[in-house]
Amino acid sequence: MSKDLSNNSLAIFPSSWSEKRAGRIPGNIPIWVGILSELTEFGIFFVAYFFAKFHYPEIFAAGPQSLNTTLGVANTIILLSSSYFMAKAMANIRVDNLPKCERYLWLAFTCGCLYLAVKTWEFHWNDLQGFSTNTSEFFTVYYYMTFNHFLHVGWASCAILWVIFRLRKGAYSAKNNSGLEALAVYWHMIDLMWILIFPLLYVLR
């Protein structure tokens, strides 16, 4: 593949386009197409939340008090930490410190698994309290948003495993790490979505 094509990986820009002029794109263009699609999807959820809250203010004021806030906080700290570990993995690949990069990727993967375990426990806890998708409009929005986010963390955690495998095979280095960076920006996007979901569902009355 020519150098020009690697900078314009979908070949969707005019030949005059260059990353140098447009500004660096972390990861690659295809992952940003994915990220922007995901942001649109979650954006629709957020708009639905605000519409529902406008129409059912009492239900949405009472909803967060029914949830297990401790588990929500735990998951927020876990995801913020995973983002930090991912940023550290990127910092280490850029200095060709592969063992440290791998260690931070494992830490990020562990955070992903911890998040999934805590969230599963939370769904179980809700079930024990008698809450389900049909309990109220708040819980419909809650399950719709959080389960969707849960799936994103699940497949992104699998992607971390794939990147670790590729790293061990020598696919990434200080000069060639766009695949690893693509996963990193996707992971940060998942963290960003939780940063918005957490206050909407657990904090604001």
Next chain:
Amino acid sequence: MKSIGKLEYYWWALIAITLFNTFLGEQFDSTALVSVLVALTVMYKGLVVIDHFMELKQANRPLRILMRSYFIFFPSMIILTVLF
């Protein structure tokens, strides 16, 4: 590349803000002030992740503007709900 100290600083700042937000939500009735404070801190958290963890601060301008706008728009909606 971000210096090591900065990443740690932002990591702890994000966790501290999360705990502060939770404290606000748990200890105080939902007032306009609480909602505005939560919205502003959420905005700050988002911008920190976008600028320093995603490293968009010095990257492609349209992507940076798009991401930042997202994290200004939705927290602003929280402030807007206070008015209704």
